[in-house]
Amino acid sequence: MRRVLWSLLIAGLSDPASLVSLVAANALMPWLVGRYTTARKAHVDELRHRREAELRDAQAEMAAAVAKERETIAVELHVVSHHVSAIGVHATAARLNLAPHPLTDNGAVRTSLTAVEKSSQAAMVDLRRLLSLLHEGDGSPDQPGLAMLPDLFDGIRSSGLQVTYVVYDTPHPLPRAIDTTLYRVAQEMMTNALRHGDGKPARVELDYSGDRIGLTARNRIVPGADPVAGNSPSAGFGIGLEGMRKRAEALGGSAAFGIVSDGLYWESNVTIPLGGAS
Template identity: 30%
Template structure:
């Protein structure tokens, strides 16, 4: 128990002593009977001393109810009857145990309090009026109900505070997860944009370097493609960065590419010298935007890998919109180029994208080259 609570309990006990002693020694009209003032003083102080343990040692505090019966037996029943020195401390004790005691003790307290006042009402001539019994019972029950109500209110407030704290912690955790997922998504977007565009630029630049003297016209077209690809990649990256900022007037929120943009992607790959055939089956069905973007990125990453890691001059792209799944397959004729560089993050990002929609990705050598196959489950939208 904290020092502040201990000081508060001692203060309550001291106040009980002061009120009781004033009632005995002033004396007040509420003091009745011919008992010894010294014995009353002893009873008041002893009861208050035990009452000071109302939160630290509640069972010891409950023993205070034995003080007056013991003194009464010792004095042969000759005791003063006190309102502030006897009844008020009993009410404070019942309230305190109902408010702070644990387990069964908080229910035992009112029963003991009622037993205490009932014993006095039955055996002390001055308290044998029915009105006295009713008043004492009502006062004890009121003290118990007040303590119990405050206890229930505090427990409810504590539960609400814990629930609010847990909800706040859960919200912070969800926010952290959302930020991490958004960062992963942005990383995938940047990788897809940069890897595709830079890969095409590298291929075009290499081809132009080899034929710049023999075929200036081809070199000019390659440089034009490099300029166009670089400008497109820069514009897409600017759009992505703009979406991360506070929306402002004039920011272009153009839709992300989908299956309808695949012919342009295939044509762009053809300009780099890679012949690509596109086959689409089951078209006309409306697909979720996220699934379409994922399919587009899978084809984009697979074609980028063909240009960077394969000597193939041709690739075949198949997009099959089935009843319950969208299948995307990119196959090249190989062979693979020797490459000692560490593996990139293209396939990892591809698998992460597809996994978000419950799909799978397989990437494995075929008879002559390499095949990337992604299957995305579909739901009717």
């Protein structure tokens, strides 16, 4: 600074006009820098605000699209729920109007109709839960989980299929997504056993050991039948298997299906890593 002042003083003594110009230039430079800095900051702020506005608009559009899709699904589920409710009503009416016949034992028919009633009631509970979830737009603490598997198997047993349920290792809390997914997979496994098995007992194993949790179901099939190949009454079977596979893969897991034990049993297995969801 001292050298600058001495330079200005010497320049002023030799050329006063140059001194005035030099002082003016040194005074103007900070003002120009300040104006540039202020303008640039204003420009950056404007870009940031514009970007934030664009993000808000995009999020609003996405939320609106999701809400519209949820509403469409809810309407479809509502229609389905009416059909399921009607199934339960007709099953109840048929059971109540089933008159005893002196030459026919209607016990098996009554048992089947009762199973239809219970299944339709359980389906209605699930449909109402899904409708509530769609309307609320967030997670529901009432989603079914593995703790409800004994109730599920009791309902299956009332349909005439005896189910053995075995749990390996000590059960422990699971992320809700895994808990609900495995329950839904167990439902599909039991549906397949009822529709495509030979009516003999089925076995379900739940394995908590290690860093993965596995669910396996095994049931007898008609000798020589191959549900996937199509030589058994298995309409929709592949859709159910693909649904289980997608549920498992969505959580980083895997699914395997096939005939085992010399063609006597069908086995379904789903394995999900415990870190697959939070």
